[in-house]
Amino acid sequence: MQGGDLNCNATNCSHNFDRQCKAGSINVGGQNAMSISGTNCTTFIDRAESSFVNSLDAVDTDVYNIRCEAYKCVHNENKACYADKVQIDAQNACCDSFRCE
Numbered sequence: 001m002q003g004g005d006l007n008c009n010a011t012n013c014s015h016n017f018d019r020q021c022k023a024g025s026i027n028v029g030g031q032n033a034m035s036i037s038g039t040n041c042t043t044f045i046d047r048a049e050s051s052f053v054n055s056l057d058a059v060d061t062d063v064y065n066i067r068c069e070a071y072k073c074v075h076n077e078n079k080a081c082y083a084d085k086v087q088i089d090a091q092n093a094c095c096d097s098f099r100c101e
C-alpha cells in the first residue's frame with residue numbers, strides 16, 4: 001500500500017517548514033541512479049537564491065505525492081513511490097530512502 005511519511009532535512013528549501021515539505025507534490029530525479037547520491041529532489045528551491053516563499057498552510061507532501069524517476073529503486077513502481085517512509089537528505093536534497101534493486 002502506498003502512503004508513507006515524507007520527512008525532509010533540506011531546511012534551506014523554500015518549501016520546507018520544520019522538516020515538513022509544503023510543496024504539495026515533488027519530483028525525484030535519478031533515472032540512472034544506482035545509489036542515493038544519484039537521486040535528487042528536483043522540486044527543491046534554494047531559499048537563498050529565490051524570492052519564492054511558500055505558505056505555512058500549504059498542503060503537506062506525503063509519499064504518494066512523489067513522482068520518482070529513480071526506477072532502479074526497490075520502492076519505485078511506475079514512477080510512484082511505495083516506501084513506508086521517505087527521508088530527503090540535508091546536503092543535496094537526495095533521497096536517503098533509495099535502495100537499489
Ligand code: SF4
Nearest residue numbers: 068073076081095097
Ligand atoms: S524511496 Fe525510491 S522510489 Fe521513493 S522517492 Fe526515494 S528513490 Fe524514489
